[in-house]
Amino acid sequence: MQYEERFSKRLIQLRMQKGVSAREMSLSIGQNASYINNIETGKALPSMNGFFYICEYLNISPQEFFNETAEAPQKVRELAEKASALPQQQIEHLAALANDLLENLK
Structure with missing residues (x-):
């Protein structure tokens, strides 16, 4: 293309x-x-x-x-901006959730 x-x-x-x-x-x-x-x-x-x-x-x-x-860069940016304001423990939970979601795509 x-x-x-x-x-x-x-x-x-x-x-x-x-x-x-x-x-x-x-x-x-x-x-x-x-x-x-x-x-x-x-x-x-x-x-x-x-x-x-x-x-x-x-x-x-x-x-x-x-x-x-x-696919949705503006949503990824929004998520990153919101995540940057979270405490470390919540960021770790969010990262674990993202890993679980990615594993389910496979």
């Missing part, structure tokens, strides 16, 4: 997780109504500045955008 197609598919996945339309997202980042649709259909790619606005809107880093193994 070419990088343009992978970029488009990832954008669609992340936008849908946020629960917004392509039009709504386009307007929210200060672009014309068809901006995101054009990227998702492969008609255009964003500028570097546009890409950063997209990431900011999705509340993810550029690294998280390209990490295709992370």
Whole structure:
């Protein structure tokens, strides 16, 4: 799969997780109504500045955008932020829970 197609598919996945339309997202980042649709259909790619606005809107880093193994990077970030405020013992419980969940996926 070419990088343009992978970029488009990832954008669609992340936008849908946020629960917004392509039009709504386009307007929210200060672009014309068809901006995101054009990227998702492969008609255009964003500028570097546009890409950063997209990431900011999705509340993810550029690294998280390209990490295709992370299905919901914004939720992972939220979880990490909340976990960082927990006492050590609760963090250990949370880590054990995560390990159990991963074992059940196998």
